[in-house]
Amino acid sequence: MATSPSTAALLQYIAEDLTTASIPGAVWLRIEELFLDWLASALAASHTHPIPTFVQTARQMGGTGGGSAVVISTGEMSSPYWAAWVNAAASHTLEQDDLHNSSVMHPATVVFPAVFAAAHDNHKSGREMLLASIAGYEAGIRIAESLGRSHYRIFHTTATVGTLAAAVAVAKLLGFSFDQLVSAVGTAGTQTSGLWEFMRSGAGDSKQLHCAHAAANGLLSAYMTRDGLLGALDVVEGEAGLLRGLSKEDADAQRLVDGLGSRWAVLETSFKFHACCRHTHPAADALLDALDKHSITDPLQEIQEVVARVHQGAIDVLGPVDAGSPPQTVHAAKFSMKTTLALIALQKSASLWDFEQAALTDPAVLQFRERVSMELDGHVDGAYPKQWLGRVELRLTDGRVVQGGCDEPKGDPGNTLSRDELEDKFRRLHAYGGWSGERGELLMEWCWSLRTEENCTRPWLG
Amino acid sequence: MATSPSTAALLQYIAEDLTTASIPGAVWLRIEELFLDWLASALAASHTHPIPTFVQTARQMGGTGGGSAVVISTGEMSSPYWAAWVNAAASHTLEQDDLHNSSVMHPATVVFPAVFAAAHDNHKSGREMLLASIAGYEAGIRIAESLGRSHYRIFHTTATVGTLAAAVAVAKLLGFSFDQLVSAVGTAGTQTSGLWEFMRSGAGDSKQLHCAHAAANGLLSAYMTRDGLLGALDVVEGEAGLLRGLSKEDADAQRLVDGLGSRWAVLETSFKFHACCRHTHPAADALLDALDKHSITDPLQEIQEVVARVHQGAIDVLGPVDAGSPPQTVHAAKFSMKTTLALIALQKSASLWDFEQAALTDPAVLQFRERVSMELDGHVDGAYPKQWLGRVELRLTDGRVVQGGCDEPKGDPGNTLSRDELEDKFRRLHAYGGWSGERGELLMEWCWSLRTEENCTRPWLG
Numbered sequence: 008m009a010t011s012p013s014t015a016a017l018l019q020y021i022a023e024d025l026t027t028a029s030i031p032g033a034v035w036l037r038i039e040e041l042f043l044d045w046l047a048s049a050l051a052a053s054h055t056h057p058i059p060t061f062v063q064t065a066r067q068m069g070g071t072g073g074g075s076a077v078v079i080s081t082g083e084m085s086s087p088y089w090a091a092w093v094n095a096a097a098s099h100t101l102e103q104d105d106l107h108n109s110s111v112m113h114p115a116t117v118v119f120p121a122v123f124a125a126a127h128d129n130h131k132s133g134r135e136m137l138l139a140s141i142a143g144y145e146a147g148i149r150i151a152e153s154l155g156r157s158h159y160r161i162f163h164t165t166a167t168v169g170t171l172a173a174a175v176a177v178a179k180l181l182g183f184s185f186d187q188l189v190s191a192v193g194t195a196g197t198q199t200s201g202l203w204e205f206m207r208s209g210a211g212d213s214k215q216l217h218c219a220h221a222a223a224n225g226l227l228s229a230y231m232t233r234d235g236l237l238g239a240l241d242v243v244e245g246e247a248g249l250l251r252g253l254s255k256e257d258a259d260a261q262r263l264v265d266g267l268g269s270r271w272a273v274l275e276t277s278f279k280f281h282a283c284c285r286h287t288h289p290a291a292d293a294l295l296d297a298l299d300k301h302s303i304t305d306p307l308q309e310i311q312e313v314v315a316r317v318h319q320g321a322i323d324v325l326g327p328v329d330a331g332s333p334p335q336t337v338h339a340a341k342f343s344m345k346t347t348l349a350l351i352a353l354q355k356s357a358s359l360w361d362f363e364q365a366a367l368t369d370p371a372v373l374q375f376r377e378r379v380s381m382e383l384d385g386h387v388d389g390a391y392p393k394q395w396l397g398r399v400e401l402r403l404t405d406g407r408v409v410q411g412g413c414d415e416p417k418g419d420p421g422n423t424l425s426r427d428e429l430e431d432k433f434r435r436l437h438a439y440g441g442w443s444g445e446r447g448e449l450l451m452e453w454c455w456s457l458r459t460e461e462n463c464t465r466p467w468l469g
Numbered sequence: 470m471a472t473s474p475s476t477a478a479l480l481q482y483i484a485e486d487l488t489t490a491s492i493p494g495a496v497w498l499r500i501e502e503l504f505l506d507w508l509a510s511a512l513a514a515s516h517t518h519p520i521p522t523f524v525q526t527a528r529q530m531g532g533t534g535g536g537s538a539v540v541i542s543t544g545e546m547s548s549p550y551w552a553a554w555v556n557a558a559a560s561h562t563l564e565q566d567d568l569h570n571s572s573v574m575h576p577a578t579v580v581f582p583a584v585f586a587a588a589h590d591n592h593k594s595g596r597e598m599l600l601a602s603i604a605g606y607e608a609g610i611r612i613a614e615s616l617g618r619s620h621y622r623i624f625h626t627t628a629t630v631g632t633l634a635a636a637v638a639v640a641k642l643l644g645f646s647f648d649q650l651v652s653a654v655g656t657a658g659t660q661t662s663g664l665w666e667f668m669r670s671g672a673g674d675s676k677q678l679h680c681a682h683a684a685a686n687g688l689l690s691a692y693m694t695r696d697g698l699l700g701a702l703d704v705v706e707g708e709a710g711l712l713r714g715l716s717k718e719d720a721d722a723q724r725l726v727d728g729l730g731s732r733w734a735v736l737e738t739s740f741k742f743h744a745c746c747r748h749t750h751p752a753a754d755a756l757l758d759a760l761d762k763h764s765i766t767d768p769l770q771e772i773q774e775v776v777a778r779v780h781q782g783a784i785d786v787l788g789p790v791d792a793g794s795p796p797q798t799v800h801a802a803k804f805s806m807k808t809t810l811a812l813i814a815l816q817k818s819a820s821l822w823d824f825e826q827a828a829l830t831d832p833a834v835l836q837f838r839e840r841v842s843m844e845l846d847g848h849v850d851g852a853y854p855k856q857w858l859g860r861v862e863l864r865l866t867d868g869r870v871v872q873g874g875c876d877e878p879k880g881d882p883g884n885t886l887s888r889d890e891l892e893d894k895f896r897r898l899h900a901y902g903g904w905s906g907e908r909g910e911l912l913m914e915w916c917w918s919l920r921t922e923e924n925c926t927r928p929w930l931g
Contacts, residue, residue: 056697057697057698060693060696060697060698063696064689064692064693064696067548067549067550067692068531068548068549068550068551068689069530069531069532069548070531070532070533070534070536070548071532071534072532072533072534074532086529086530086531086532087529087530088529088530089530160709161709161713161714162709162714166659193666193667193670193675194674194675194678196664196666197628197662197663197664197666197667197675197678197679198662198663198678198682199662200659200660200661200662201659201660202658202659202701202704202709202710202711202714203709204655204658204659204701204703204704204707204708204709204710205655205659205700205701205704206709207701207702207703207707207708207709208655208699208700208701208702208703208707211699212656212698212699212700213655213656213659213699213700213701216656216659216660216693216698217659220660220686224682227526227530230526230529231522231526231678234522234525234526235518235519235522236519236522236674236678237670237673237674237675238667238670238674238675239664239666239667239669239670239675240669240670241666241669241670242664242666242667245666245669245670246666246669247622247623247664247665247666247668247669248664248666249664251623252623252624252664252715253714
């Protein structure tokens, strides 16, 4: 059996046509920004549950006798597998890492950990690492899109497709031929996993494990391919492959080749502004709009009810969290539309600190959250996942019903974060992780010069 | 959300009711035999592709500075994760490891590597290791049965359910409470993967990787649970769990609790006699029956055509291999009904050596294999997977049409291998792996005394 045409075209593009010269300047700038944003997320979670458990496991399973790739949370060295594994978990812990809208996939947290570890281990330059990352984004996002919305109802796409995205990135870094790339994707594809069931139990730890699993096994797939391991030739489109096995009738292989070489998925990727599940962001920004537009200054007194009009995916992911009693952990609170909109209403912000300090215990938040509900909105759902529209309807205590809206949540490509805003976010996350300020400035400087950086390990190994 | 009743009952039984005293003597004897048979499979593949690649990867990712669990293929120590990973791959390389019929799962290759590594690491006794292994078999087989036949059409059940089986076994070894066991199964379940697509490309290497992945991540799930990681509470039966996400309408949660405490899945597990895919065995034994019954002494001259009448699963797994030109690798030949029946006809045997020496190059085998075909048989398919019936129809050159049949392939519980036959198989596999005879005798002695053995590592670490 040969590789099906769409998969073949995608992987041919990645292996042969995606070169340094073929990539527009804006894509280079954005991948640098996405890398910096990812590094901030990983640094921030250094002491946050469950990352210390991940660090300890990596030590036990990867040995403590040194290694060739850095564990960002501690600065220690480990093997590329376990470094990618911990760094991926860390960067997906605080809900501050990037998201690609139409694929509903978080690319940074699976692509960068794998490629960063492999770049260390193979002494690659910054430019090589960024080129490989672009490959991971462009391929991973298209594979995720091809799986359709039915996949996301059961599977955490970042986890499942993440394994392939990470494999493609490392394969590109290692300079694979088309045939090698096909095999690496086959080996990665047959290791895809990640079910949403954990969200229904409030067991957020699986979310980090999903990313760890994807990044590490994607890297492993590329490494083992280099060593001669053979994978399936048609793992995406084949009879017993991903589209048939892990999706329903909405799978569409055509999306694998959508705009190859002209459409840049990297440029479509959103930064997270609020520190919570991206499904809450459109409503959060719509609520900010309503507060502003209708000059609501004392929300606890003035607002009687908030209805967030949302797409189905928001109900699938957030619904179970808000079905029961208020969240008991900060991580669960980040998947509560009720808590998030309460914070937005009362604090005008849903930052790491807002969640840490107010989400679980502040009486006003606990009071306000009971006024929040979600409703499926046909228009919002129809636009999703290409657009993440925010719509809220408020019933005020004076009897009025007012609305707020947002067509591009803060951080979306059309409403992106400036480099100053990204630096500001970096500084906040860096401090949250307990790191000293000076080091953060050096890391940012290093990120902004990655395209000309000869040595990917400089800030860690000199 | 709580754990659904059937899953809860199964895990309650494993955590609380499955005790040393509750297990019949026959089950203890069989698990010892299954362990010996597994060890033989792992030893045999020490130098067979792709195991050297696995050993090398384990060294790179797990460190070379020692460890607490043995890599059977080389005798070196590694971390429990990578030891389980290599040993699982090795024991599934030569198609000699056990199979449980009605679940269509190979339990040994996923359960024993995990529990063996964890027993080393945690200084457990032989009896504790065997008890934990029984837990892995009893739970894993029932979970596999609950997924139904539709699961197996896309997914390699040994890989997917193997992760849970390995987690249950290690959890039992570590003495988990019910709550811990639920969490470990949740963490394992969300890491399940393994697609059949690789078979369609003849890329047999994924098969070994599947088992490696399952054993290692099952072990990891139990270890991380011990360290406080939380998993989904209802990963088997939940809305976004395994039965809903990885199976079709034939999933049946009732099978999770089938005969708990009275029916022993361990006793239903078959040993492999022929060194090839179990789906070929019923037809192989039926052909042996026909040769004998009809006194066919010169099959190349006397037989014009062999039709193997099979169940659908055989067509799904073996069909793609026989659809194209003759297999190019020994591993692929083991998934060819044509090659297997040619070996049986001409050599009366399909052993490791027959495949090695004759499967790819012997002109008579290449000639005979073109006379073999498979046909779906309603009766055979209806009995499957509870029974693996063998039926062949031969058209002879003298014009006669004759049949052969086998209701319990050699190695099935009703036609099992005696301890003498198992020792004989062990010696052959041990020698195939390039090991000296004396050591093999010591290892067998150790296996037969595992129930009273204080130290699981004796043959390796003294």
